[in-house]
Amino acid sequence: MSSTVAKALTLLDHFSENEPEIGLSDLARRSGLDKATVHRMLSVMADAGLVEQRHDTKLYRLGAGILRLARIREKAFPFASVLQPELDLLAQETGETAHASLISGRALATVGICESSKANRVSLVVGEVLPFHATASGIATLAFGTEELSARVLTGPLDGKTSFTLTDPGRLNALIETARRTGFGETDQTNEIDVYGIAAPYFDKTGFACGAVAVATPSHRMTEALRDKIVDAVLRTAQVITSGTGGTQPAGYPETVRKTLSSLPDGSA
Amino acid sequence: MSSTVAKALTLLDHFSENEPEIGLSDLARRSGLDKATVHRMLSVMADAGLVEQRHDTKLYRLGAGILRLARIREKAFPFASVLQPELDLLAQETGETAHASLISGRALATVGICESSKANRVSLVVGEVLPFHATASGIATLAFGTEELSARVLTGPLDGKTSFTLTDPGRLNALIETARRTGFGETDQTNEIDVYGIAAPYFDKTGFACGAVAVATPSHRMTEALRDKIVDAVLRTAQVITSGTGGTQPAGYPETVRKTLSSLPDGSA
DNA sequence: AACTACTGTTGACAATAATGAACCAGAGGG
DNA sequence: CCCTCTGGTTCATTATTGTCAACAGTAGTT
Known part of the structure; x- marks a missing residue:
């Protein structure tokens, strides 16, 4: 084996x-x-x-x-290059650390980072691999990725990265379902203590998520207002990246998001 | 095996x-x-x-x-990033296509390219692997690389890429010796027809060549004056790259070059 | 100087994992 | 309907690999 x-x-x-x-x-x-x-x-x-x-x-x-090899891939399928400016913009707009990742085998590979300019910020190590089940990016990607991908992750081992990590396939699937409805992934300290993540997926040509763009903030700094701002910015950035890399959004994706989004602040239908 | x-x-x-x-x-x-x-x-x-x-x-x-992986390497040992601006400058200065490569296993990996703005120019495919024995970059790298490297190349197979390729270890070694004296590598149509190459090595921390920067021109365009200009520019660029990437030139390298260079135009000592 | 504790490297044998022909299923094409 | 592609899978044979031990070189310590 x-x-x-x-x-x-x-x-x-x-x-x-x-x-x-x-x-x-x-x-x-x-x-x-x-x-x-x-x-x-x-x-x-x-x-x-x-x-x-x-x-x-x-x-x-x-x-x-x-x-x-990276040059070959980047020349044939530009991603990191088209991604970086949007990432910089996102970080500046939200004031927090932004990063983007792509499906790489059984995990997510971080392929772009722009750190917040704030003194107290979430700092990421370049080239880190992110587990699907413990990150907002992973949840967002699973929610809109292929069935086969989520099946593989749900049946695989779910390591507890922190005490908040969802290690139960059932509860993890529920979180994925939520993301599927809202259009974005959201986790609090499931991968690292005191890190709050909000991530939106971008899509490849076939309409399946191939990765996600995320904003990571210190958990204690997160407020309702900041959350709404980030969700909005992240979703917008993801859409730009999708179209910028030649991807196509799946049928009904933006509509679902819009509807759910408007219901977030006050809970009305 | x-x-x-x-x-x-x-x-x-x-x-x-x-x-x-x-x-x-x-x-x-x-x-x-x-x-x-x-x-x-x-x-x-x-x-x-x-x-x-x-x-x-x-x-x-x-x-x-x-x-x-490329991000990790580039973060830890910045090369492509510090290289590219110098490459752009070199191409602009000489008016010809410039490219840089690094030792990668048994060959050279192209890690940077800046094409000439001329209509008739040498065009390179991104990520191409260059054989040591048939390129100016390879000769330059071998001339100032480790003994072990040149031994491995000289004893290995020497494919004839064109009718001009040196496939005899003895003659190849002579060409390397020449480069060792002049400080740069020079080949005419040994890898591709109608491509003339001039390359200078850059060095790692230990004073051995880890790659070369080169200028490639259409063979028929090469003149004595252009050659001198390119040699000068390429050598200068290589030195900038060496210091820019934390390398150190081996003892006596610049001196040898200077002396040989001044003797090129008219043949006086 | 000898001793220790490392390092990277090489060789030989038993055990395991790679191999490759044959086979399946599906998609086009004639 | 046949033929010929494609990607994917199975399984007995065999060659590659993992293991373990020994070797050489270096640095630190006694």
Whole structure:
């Protein structure tokens, strides 16, 4: 059940902004694999350019081949580039940290960030992978993604990231249903303590969500007014991104949102 | 000698700017692997986010995980970002197409391009991999790279890309030696017909070349004067990139270059 | 200097995971 | 209706892989 390529590729996940270079033994320890195994894997990945080894410290880091592949993808399907300006705008408009992500395997990959200019802000590490079930972006994406995706997530393991994380498939599905009605995902401290997230999905050409744009604020700062402002801005940004990347909204999406939105402040139909 | 991960990763090389989406059977044919094998590999790579499958056409393409990894690398070791402005400047200054590459496994990965504004110009495909032995960038990199790198290239296969390609290790080594003296690499139509290349290496922290910046011009347009101008500009750009990316030039590099350069136009010592 | 505790690297054998031919189901085309 | 594509799946065979041990080099300590 554990293919060797899968094991090799999980090695890449141990590299992060905070830890861009890792030694062989260290990497073996974390991945739970044998030193020799990791060594062989890294060698062939270095050969392919996915990683590279500094010849002085012997440490490994992500390689130049990744940049090359990213350029190819970005040239063929521009996303990060068309996304960033909208993200900057969203952050400025709301005064809070904005970020965007895309479905990447069994999780969300953060592909764009613009941090708030406030001193007290939510700070995100570049390239972090976000679990579907514990983030507003994940909920928003699941709500409007393919049936197969949500099924896979709901049947998979639901790690408790904080004490607020929904680890029960039933309750998680209820939250997804809510998002499906309102048009956006909303979570409070389910992934990290004191972080409140509001996210709206954007769509690919087939009308399924391929990711979400979100605004993250310190939980204690969240008010009814700020929430409404963010929901509005996030939904608008998502729509811009959808059309900007050649996606199409599914039938009835904007209408549903509008209706639900207008009912939010006072609860009237 | 053929590890499964290596085979899996070579699948990624079939994606290009011109062909960003590939079907299963097609990919199996090109890679020479079995359909079932390719399918399994793509499945696990999709799971890791390296590739993704469109649910309508079933075609595969490079995934969002690549963008994520690229962001991590770029955040930790900014290269493409610091490189691009210099590249733009170089292209404008010389009036020809400029590009930059980094060592990526057994080849060079193109990580930056700025095309000439002239109608008749050298056009490059994004994300192309450049063979060391057939490009000016490769020669420049080999000349100032680690001994181990040039040894690996010289003992490896030397495919004839054009009729001008040096496929003999001895003659190739002579060309590298020349570059080691002059400080830059120079090739004429060794990789593509009617393309003349001049490249200068930039260095990492340890003083070894980690890539090269190059200017490519239509061969017939090359003159003595243009050549001198390009050599000068390329060398200067490379130095800027070296220092801009935290690299250090090896002892004696600039001096050697200066001396050789001044001897170029008229041949005096 | 010797000892320790690391590191990255290499080799050999047992065990596991990859392989590839055959097969299924569906979509077009003639 | 047949033929030929496509993506996807199954399963016995076999080769690749994981494991473990030993090796070499380095840094810190006694």
